[in-house]
Amino acid sequence: GNSVTQMEGPVTLSEEAFLTINCTYTATGYPSLFWYVQYPGEGLQLLLKATKADDKGSNKGFEATYRKETTSFHLEKGSVQVSDSAVYFCAPWGRRALTFGSGTRLQVQP
């Protein structure tokens, strides 16, 4: 089955800093890839996705590119805000369901 490795958190940044959260995966074939975000006290919600190699998913200033050669889907944002503080989950699509990484907590300080 699929597996996901995310960088451990927490990641603590100052407002307007550049963000990278690394994600690598192992999977059969070339699954669709997702980033989900969980704000405090809430359920997960889709942040962005990419369905094939070299696709770039983007939303709310976040971007991630599907890198087939390195089996990676790193999340980036050029300038984080305090409101981006949350837990971020990388998730490749498995045979019939998502496989979630362990999550990376991001803390953005004003």
Add this chain to the structure above:
Amino acid sequence: DAGVIQSPRHEVTEMGQEVTLRCKPISGHDYLFWYRQTMMRGLELLIYFNNNVPIDDSGMPEDRFSAKMPNASFSTLKIQPSEPRDSAVYFCASSLTLRGHNLDTQYFGPGTRLTVL
């Protein structure tokens, strides 16, 4: 659209008691998922249904856990008897198949925080 609805939002019970968690998926969605989230184990898929039929329950931890989906708009996750190690946040999610491939977004409910004393 009201989104995925879960109830209760919080449940505190004593060890040995039966606990029932409820979920109403988004209308028209044909997949329903139950997840459990803990600090130690992260987010785990417990079971999922397609068109009300359980497809994969390999994530259900043991026989004390059971899940049903009697119709397209309702599902339950039951723990009997409950134990302190069952304390976690339980999420329900639903999604819609597109063109025969379930590659679409999963929509999560707000979760039920269960505490077993």
